Amino acid sequence: MxxxxxxxxxxxVAGSLPYHQLHGYIPMPQQxxxxxxxxxLFVGVLLIVEALAGHVWHRNRLRTLIWxxxxxxxxxxxxxVVALDPKDKLIHFTIGLIMLAAGWVEYRHRQREIPRRxxxxxIVPALIAGGMEIGVFHFHGSFTSSGTVHILxxxxxxxxxxxxxxxxxxxxxxxRHAFMGVMVIVLAFELLALGH
Amino acid sequence: xxxxxxxxxxxxxxPFVQGVGLLWVLANALLDSGRGLxxxxxxxxxAHLVLFVGILLSVVxxxxxxxxxxxxxxxxxxxxxxxxxxxxxxPTPADEVGGAWEGVTE
Numbered sequence: 001m002x003x004x005x006x007x008x009x010x011x012x013v014a015g016s017l018p019y020h021q022l023h024g025y026i027p028m029p030q031q032x033x034x035x036x037x038x039x040x041l042f043v044g045v046l047l048i049v050e051a052l053a054g055h056v057w058h059r060n061r062l063r064t065l066i067w068x069x070x071x072x073x074x075x076x077x078x079x080x081v082v083a084l085d086p087k088d089k090l091i092h093f094t095i096g097l098i099m100l101a102a103g104w105v106e107y108r109h110r111q112r113e114i115p116r117r118x119x120x121x122x123i124v125p126a127l128i129a130g131g132m133e134i135g136v137f138h139f140h141g142s143f144t145s146s147g148t149v150h151i152l153x154x155x156x157x158x159x160x161x162x163x164x165x166x167x168x169x170x171x172x173x174x175x176r177h178a179f180m181g182v183m184v185i186v187l188a189f190e191l192l193a194l195g196h
Numbered sequence: 197x198x199x200x201x202x203x204x205x206x207x208x209x210x211p212f213v214q215g216v217g218l219l220w221v222l223a224n225a226l227l228d229s230g231r232g233l234x235x236x237x238x239x240x241x242x243a244h245l246v247l248f249v250g251i252l253l254s255v256v257x258x259x260x261x262x263x264x265x266x267x268x269x270x271x272x273x274x275x276x277x278x279x280x281x282x283x284x285x286x287p288t289p290a291d292e293v294g295g296a297w298e299g300v301t302e
Contacts, residue, residue, distance in 0.1 A: 031240035038245040045209050045253055049260060052202040054272035056263045063260075064275075112279045172274050174197070192242035 030194060032081055036074060037191030040184050043070045047181030051174045068107035075099030091133055102126045120168055124161045131158025146194060153190045156183060199267055207261035210254025217247030 046066060050057045058064045078096030082089050102123050109119040135154015160183050167176045220243035238244045264272060 034240050034242050034245055038249050041249050049206050049209060049257055052206055053260055053264050054274050056267050056271050058275045110277050112277050115278055171276055174274060177274060
């Protein structure tokens with residue numbers, strides 16, 4: 001509650017951008033969900049490719065960092081959504097911050113600056129919090145197709161937390177690594193299905 | 197899983213996603229043939245986005261598939277990013293909590 005209150009001025013500033021004047025030039029909320037879905041589909045498949053390629057994938061530093069970088073870019077995109085979409089500003093702002101922070105922690109882990117389990121101390125609760133926000137608070141109590149998809153998205157994001165812990169227990173396991181990629185692809189298709 | 201099988205799987209991801217996107221586009225065209233084809237529609241339509249991601253994946257994955265096909269089996273083992281023991285900084289409170297986490301998960 002305190003954290004939410006402390007973010008309120010930043011959310012208000014972001015939300016005061018001239019949405020109505022820009023309206024013809026920016027994606028509608030449903031369209032921005034589709035763009036995020038495309039982004040998650042891309043990195044989800046690349047996570048599976050990373051699992052299959054092993055050391056070969058990490059011969060190129062750019063490839064090593066593409067996963068945390070994409071999560072951070074998508075987090076920044078979520079903050080842009082706060083600025084452009086007048087609805088659910090606090091939810092989008094918080095999810096954007098969570099994604100930025102989780103991407104940064106994963107980046108530091110991949111730079112060998114922090115151990116995996118330290119990274120998980122942030123990422124696992126972040127996934128649960130993100131799932132709660134999407135599935136519970138973004139749901140708005142409506143069992144329309146959009147409400148149902150938001151519940152599924154929240155469940156998928158929250159389920160990534162135990163998958164992450166399962167993956168950490170045996171870091172050399174290719175199927176466990178690929179499983180996280182599958183979860184990201186499921187999330188991607190849920191985003192792409194919104195409004196259809 | 198052999199390196200050859202891994203290379204084939206990696207190489208097929210892009211075309212597979214493209215195929216899904218193409219089927220989705222065709223299904224949309226059959227079910228809703230009256231819809232106009234504007235740049236805005238193509239840019240944000242899920243079916244076209246999946247098709248675009250498939251094309252992008254094909255471009256990105258092809259060199260990786262070739263590298264994996266030429267790699268030795270030990271080169272496709274998963275990379276571990278744990279900090280090296282010599283270069284690891286003094287444990288912070290967060291690391292100590294991380295150690296406790298390790299005890300729980302193992």
